[in-house]
Amino acid sequence: MGIVFRQGAVSDVPAVMEIIDAAVDRMLREGKRQWDESYPALEHIMEDIKRGVGYVLVDDGRVVAYGAVVLTGEPAYDDIEDGDWLTNGGQYVVVHRLAVAADMHGRGLAKRFLDIACDLAAGRGIGSMRVDTNYDNGRMLRLLEGCGFERCGIVRYEKGERIAFEKLI
Secondary structure (H helix, E strand, O other): OOEEEEEOOHHHHHHHHHHHHHHHHHHHHOOOOOOEOOEOOHHHHHHHHHHOOEEEEEEOOEEEEEEEEEOOOOHHHHOOEOOOOOOOOOOOEEEEEEEEOHHHOOOOHHHHHHHHHHHHHHHOOOOEEEEEEOOOOHHHHHHHHHOOOEEEEEEEEOOEEEEEEEEEO
16 A cells, blocks of 8 residues: 555544654653644644644555645744745745654655655645754754755744755755
């Protein structure tokens, strides 16, 4: 059957939360600050699903990765600091809350998720993808570099600043 990329459903939420909770636990154990006990939470995932932006990778019937693929932009990206986006104006796709099942790390699933999300956006005429991550999220920083994203500057959220990246698709 292989890997399938599809919109998430409410029935996927328990598996998604298992993936998210394991990722949060790992980040906290490693002293990372991007995710914590309050983010991402069940209500964030449910809102993603309700809005139609929650996507899953399914491997032989099992949800193995999750991310929010937002085709309508990100308000925090309006005010980038210490740099500039590669593109000015126009539509872009954003991926938030990307996580892979702990026992599936190292299999290229996060890269595959991003690649498929780029294809989805390109099919809708969108020419770039933007992502942000924390300074201490080494896994995500390496993933973005390996996928051809360019560091563009800093974006700010209520909980702090993040490094902003963009990739032309």
